[in-house]
Amino acid sequence: MLQGWVILLVSLAYIGLLFAVAYYGDKRADTGRSLTGNPYIYALSLGVYCTAWTFYGSVGRAATVGAGFLPIYLGPTLMALLWWFFLRKIIRISKVNHITSIADFIASRYGKNTLLGGLVTVVAVVGIIPYISLQLKGISTSFLVLTSYPHVTMPSQLGTAPVANDTAFYVALLLAAFAILFGTRHLDATEHHQGLVAAIAFESVVKLVAFLAVGVFVTYGVYNGFADVFARAAEHPQIRPLFTVQGTYTNWAWLTFLSMMAIFLLPRQFQMAVVENSSEHHLNKAIWLFPLYLLLINIFVLPIAFGGLLHFPDGGVDPDTFVLTLPMIEGQEFLAMFVFVGGLSAATSMVIVATVALTTMVSNDLLMPVLLRWQALGLAERSDLGGFLLAIRRGAIVVILLLSYAYFRLTGESATLVSIGLISFAAVAQFGPAILGGIYWKGGTRLGALVAITGGFLVWAYTLPFPALAESGFLPHTFITEGPFGIAILKPYALFGLEGLDPISHAMLWSMLVNIGGYIIVSLLSQQSVIEHSQASLFVDVFSHSTDGERARFWRGSASVETLRSLLGRFLGFGRADRLFNNYARRHGINWANQTSADAELVDFVERQLAGSIGAASARAMVASVVKEEPLSTEEVMNILDETSQVIAYSHQLEQKSRELEAATAELREANEQLKELDRLKDDFMSTVTHELRTPLTSIRAFSEILHDNPGLETDQRSQFAGIILKESERLTRLINNVLDLSKIESGKMEWLLSEVDLKEVLNEALESTGQLFQEKNIQLTVTLPEKVPFVKADRDRIMQVILNLISNAIKFCNPEQGQVSIQLSSDESCLRVDVIDNGHGIKEENLDIIFEKFRQVGDTLTEKPQGTGLGLPICRQIISHFGGKLWAESTLGQGAKFSFTLPLQPDSDTEPALARTNGLPVAVKN
Amino acid sequence: MDKYQQQKGKKLTALFFLGCLLFNYPVITLFSTDGLILGIPTLYIFIFVSWAALIALMAWVIEERT
Numbered sequence: 001m002l003q004g005w006v007i008l009l010v011s012l013a014y015i016g017l018l019f020a021v022a023y024y025g026d027k028r029a030d031t032g033r034s035l036t037g038n039p040y041i042y043a044l045s046l047g048v049y050c051t052a053w054t055f056y057g058s059v060g061r062a063a064t065v066g067a068g069f070l071p072i073y074l075g076p077t078l079m080a081l082l083w084w085f086f087l088r089k090i091i092r093i094s095k096v097n098h099i100t101s102i103a104d105f106i107a108s109r110y111g112k113n114t115l116l117g118g119l120v121t122v123v124a125v126v127g128i129i130p131y132i133s134l135q136l137k138g139i140s141t142s143f144l145v146l147t148s149y150p151h152v153t154m155p156s157q158l159g160t161a162p163v164a165n166d167t168a169f170y171v172a173l174l175l176a177a178f179a180i181l182f183g184t185r186h187l188d189a190t191e192h193h194q195g196l197v198a199a200i201a202f203e204s205v206v207k208l209v210a211f212l213a214v215g216v217f218v219t220y221g222v223y224n225g226f227a228d229v230f231a232r233a234a235e236h237p238q239i240r241p242l243f244t245v246q247g248t249y250t251n252w253a254w255l256t257f258l259s260m261m262a263i264f265l266l267p268r269q270f271q272m273a274v275v276e277n278s279s280e281h282h283l284n285k286a287i288w289l290f291p292l293y294l295l296l297i298n299i300f301v302l303p304i305a306f307g308g309l310l311h312f313p314d315g316g317v318d319p320d321t322f323v324l325t326l327p328m329i330e331g332q333e334f335l336a337m338f339v340f341v342g343g344l345s346a347a348t349s350m351v352i353v354a355t356v357a358l359t360t361m362v363s364n365d366l367l368m369p370v371l372l373r374w375q376a377l378g379l380a381e382r383s384d385l386g387g388f389l390l391a392i393r394r395g396a397i398v399v400i401l402l403l404s405y406a407y408f409r410l411t412g413e414s415a416t417l418v419s420i421g422l423i424s425f426a427a428v429a430q431f432g433p434a435i436l437g438g439i440y441w442k443g444g445t446r447l448g449a450l451v452a453i454t455g456g457f458l459v460w461a462y463t464l465p466f467p468a469l470a471e472s473g474f475l476p477h478t479f480i481t482e483g484p485f486g487i488a489i490l491k492p493y494a495l496f497g498l499e500g501l502d503p504i505s506h507a508m509l510w511s512m513l514v515n516i517g518g519y520i521i522v523s524l525l526s527q528q529s530v531i532e533h534s535q536a537s538l539f540v541d542v543f544s545h546s547t548d549g550e551r552a553r554f555w556r557g558s559a560s561v562e563t564l565r566s567l568l569g570r571f572l573g574f575g576r577a578d579r580l581f582n583n584y585a586r587r588h589g590i591n592w593a594n595q596t597s598a599d600a601e602l603v604d605f606v607e608r609q610l611a612g613s614i615g616a617a618s619a620r621a622m623v624a625s626v627v628k629e630e631p632l633s634t635e636e637v638m639n640i641l642d643e644t645s646q647v648i649a650y651s652h653q654l655e656q657k658s659r660e661l662e663a664a665t666a667e668l669r670e671a672n673e674q675l676k677e678l679d680r681l682k683d684d685f686m687s688t689v690t691h692e693l694r695t696p697l698t699s700i701r702a703f704s705e706i707l708h709d710n711p712g713l714e715t716d717q718r719s720q721f722a723g724i725i726l727k728e729s730e731r732l733t734r735l736i737n738n739v740l741d742l743s744k745i746e747s748g749k750m751e752w753l754l755s756e757v758d759l760k761e762v763l764n765e766a767l768e769s770t771g772q773l774f775q776e777k778n779i780q781l782t783v784t785l786p787e788k789v790p791f792v793k794a795d796r797d798r799i800m801q802v803i804l805n806l807i808s809n810a811i812k813f814c815n816p817e818q819g820q821v822s823i824q825l826s827s828d829e830s831c832l833r834v835d836v837i838d839n840g841h842g843i844k845e846e847n848l849d850i851i852f853e854k855f856r857q858v859g860d861t862l863t864e865k866p867q868g869t870g871l872g873l874p875i876c877r878q879i880i881s882h883f884g885g886k887l888w889a890e891s892t893l894g895q896g897a898k899f900s901f902t903l904p905l906q907p908d909s910d911t912e913p914a915l916a917r918t919n920g921l922p923v924a925v926k927n
Numbered sequence: 928m929d930k931y932q933q934q935k936g937k938k939l940t941a942l943f944f945l946g947c948l949l950f951n952y953p954v955i956t957l958f959s960t961d962g963l964i965l966g967i968p969t970l971y972i973f974i975f976v977s978w979a980a981l982i983a984l985m986a987w988v989i990e991e992r993t
Binding site: 066067070071074077078080081082084085225226227228230231234240243244245249252253256284285287288291292295299302 | 935936939940942943946947950951952953955956959960961963965966967968969970971974975978979981982985986989
């Protein structure tokens, strides 16, 4: 069933589907209902990282180096963690400056420099074309392998199909059409290609599902799960070593580093992650979704690799084709077809995005600067350049794809999938220092970047592609073994005698040394021009000054509005230019009729709009050609920057001051609240005291009146009334004494007579004086005293007062019928402790603290006669805390209460705060 | 970046260093042995499990609300 025409038909149908998805995506975008404006599509579109190299090549690499294929995916996972900082910054810079490619980014950072943009473009094209050709090769190979179904035959045995019969050729042409249709829709390359993004996200899903399908089939269909595959593999002495790390750890580390660089420096990744990013917020979710995608697509790589090695032990089948040949040999033609489509999706997504990205670079940073400068063409004077620009881009797409195809036909079978991929990675890694340095270090100069990229690129070329050419027979093999012209020290795999490293580690070491070293040293030694200086500041501080006004401060000159409008019109079309100008006027409240000369901000605006279409360097050149500029001197730029930094410093100081003020205000407010609270407490206290005083006074007065008005009262009644008067007067005295005590303690005017107190002796004396009461009420008393307790430093009488208060409370509140009171004294290293326990009805939990507040007696005050002054416990607590101890109550309702206090053996500094605390209320009491 | 985002940034940086430690020499040599755990070579199970755990932590840090 799987004849050539069927496979061809399926391939065409799949690509047709891609066109449909992209068309639908663009359609949705045009009607304002974006399909791609969410983080999931964004994360999937980053999946363009996984190409045919991942789809077929990972298994191939795993079959030779085991886990050694993983650093390519672990690196991006690690890098994703740092996206939070630097990718966010790159995205912001690119959006503010209308940057459309990595070449434009570097050119713009280092003073909108044409030479640098061109250099980066050349490096990218040289590095990426082999990579694109690799994808075409993947399509071609998988097609050939699949056509021989049900036999497994390697393409090397089948020979190469003539171009006219080669699927890859037609696929390349179709992809060129796709890239032209959906990748160059707008002149302004900063505008999002939503259809393209939708198609790439769709392809990411297809390749993942296809790979998981073949993985599940091999692991669970052919074998009985992971353990089974590994158990069988373990029996083979050739396979078993793959269980451990093959190759060196140096290689492992360099591969990780390389993929960390590649994940944001590859033009296709930059295109998807930065240019097509529609919201910085999408980045957040992508940080973990994208690594998850990588994890999923790698889970079944090892089982498939081992399955392949077990099925084809003689080495007659290329491991790069295991993904396809395993379903084939098992007779699963539909699965094999699906796998082929998955591989096709992996390859086409890379080809499409890489081509679009390279095209933008080639047209904006290579062709436009040259063409615009070429006086003979008279291009700079032409009135409508928009169509011409688009034609250039479309032509570039076709040229790049044909070049890639030609490269694939020329090199043929010479290299495996992975090695070409790694060589490309190493090429784009050369942009790393200039970009990362450029966004974090203002000191990086144009010359430094030029030296870094040129040097790195040359070393890369000499140590990777050149020896690869020699291995393929395009150069004499002695170039590798003996060095060029027999100069051993220049051997490309052992430069300057550095032996023992694999080619990738070797090349990365030398190229990064030259690159980073060159960048730093030359930057330190060279001077920045004015525009470099301002661009460096705009890039590094993008988060602090990205408003239009600030950007424009670095320019001074004169231009007319009309010249600028016609300049923009020539490139973008006059209708669009008018729209942009009108929007600008609305935003800034300008009427063009009254405004004929442009200010710096408008010039900057026009330049940025142009940059999106023709690149930063060309835009700069074009704007400079129509306006009269007065160049700023370096000193002036420095002044502007200094002013900025001074303003920032002032604003920091102001912020600091205002924070301090806020803190002071908060403190004041708090103090005020406290005062208010004290005032309220004082009022409460006064009204309670007067109320408490009035109660006994009222009854004294009432009974005195009775005695006074009725001289003929019987003696019994007379003495009963006099007794009440006496009792109430006593209560009044007690109350007044208590109030005085409390007032003294709280105002700190209490005189404390400190002495060494034997608590045991005090307790005994207190029990003696209350003995009578216990007997009267028939209360059973249990006393537990240790032999001897240490002395404490305290006022004996006050402590006696506390103990008497607690004991009399216990007597008052214990069970009226079968009263039991227990008193315990104990000591540990730090303090003495007294517990007074009764068996009364207890205290509710919520009241355990309330009873220590002034005039708070627990119980129903309406029905029950108050049994005390309501000041006893508060006074006790004040006394105990004065000596650094603690007084508290514990109780379970219905089972009595336990009052305990402690006194520290060595009153420490706690005493002082206790005093200080009680100082809070004197005002209230005295007033 | 506000304070809350900076906090997330710090956590992500810490995870970055953790990842660098796990997936590199010398930690990885500890697992580069011939043995099997649950029928899967120790090296593979170590890498995939720590990889998944790292992603879970990333997701947790990113999606965490205050």
